[in-house]
Amino acid sequence: MSERVNQTASPHSPVAATDRVPVEVAVGVLVRRDAHGRETEFLMTSRPEGKVYAGYWEFPGGKLETGETVEQALRRELHEELGITIAAAHPWKIELMEYPHAKVRLNFCKVYDWQGEFEMREHQAMSWQSLPVQVAPVLPGTIPVLQWFAAERFHVGATHVV
Numbered sequence: 270m271s272e273r274v275n276q277t278a279s280p281h282s283p284v285a286a287t288d289r290v291p292v293e294v295a296v297g298v299l300v301r302r303d304a305h306g307r308e309t310e311f312l313m314t315s316r317p318e319g320k321v322y323a324g325y326w327e328f329p330g331g332k333l334e335t336g337e338t339v340e341q342a343l344r345r346e347l348h349e350e351l352g353i354t355i356a357a358a359h360p361w362k363i364e365l366m367e368y369p370h371a372k373v374r375l376n377f378c379k380v381y382d383w384q385g386e387f388e389m390r391e392h393q394a395m396s397w398q399s400l401p402v403q404v405a406p407v408l409p410g411t412i413p414v415l416q417w418f419a420a421e422r423f424h425v426g427a428t429h430v431v
């Protein structure tokens with residue numbers, strides 16, 4: 270796995286932003302596959318009202334609680350937020366993001382199997398997407414994911430609408 274660092278541009282960024290300790294976040298990239306095992310669509314959800322970047326589209330997940338592994342946090346978050354129970358979480362990529370509100374380490378895992386019906390328990394929206402992503406705006410921290418998908422699929426052109 271690789272780890273990259275991104276900074277969102279903001280006139281309000283603290284001077285010592287890069288010295289902040291990152292918050293660990295578990296993120297689930299739920300993927301549908303076709304009959305040949307090719308990855309087709311991925312699930313995106315909108316951030317609920319009351320959260321920073323409300324209304325922006327992202328991959329579901331959330332912060333690790335004390336003592337949790339990424340997989341445990343992901344299983345808890347996806348059950349809390351979407352009402353589903355995931356099977357294995359496959360570690361995929363790690364991304365460090367500097368936002369004005371926080372520095373986060375995003376631990377992206379692909380998930381292929383889950384049980385249960387989707388329930389938007391935080392009144393968020395969900396949408397199965399492929400490239401180029403049609404929902405907007407997307408959270409800055411999700412753009413690298415779309416680029417990784419593009420590389421995997423040899424997708425040329427825009428990864429999302431602006």
Ligand SMILES: Nc1nc2c([nH]c(=O)n2[C@H]2C[C@H](O)[C@@H](COP(=O)(O)OP(=O)(O)OP(=O)(O)O)O2)c(=O)[nH]1
Nearest residue numbers: 294296327328329330331332366371373408410411
């Ligand atoms: N869930 C998720 N968070 C992301 C993505 N990309 C990205 O930069 N982030 C950032 C946004 C937030 O700063 C942080 C996740 O925090 P959160 O507020 O969603 O976590 P949480 O559900 O545990 O929220 P809370 O309990 O603190 O309200 O990671 C992504 O694709 N999914």
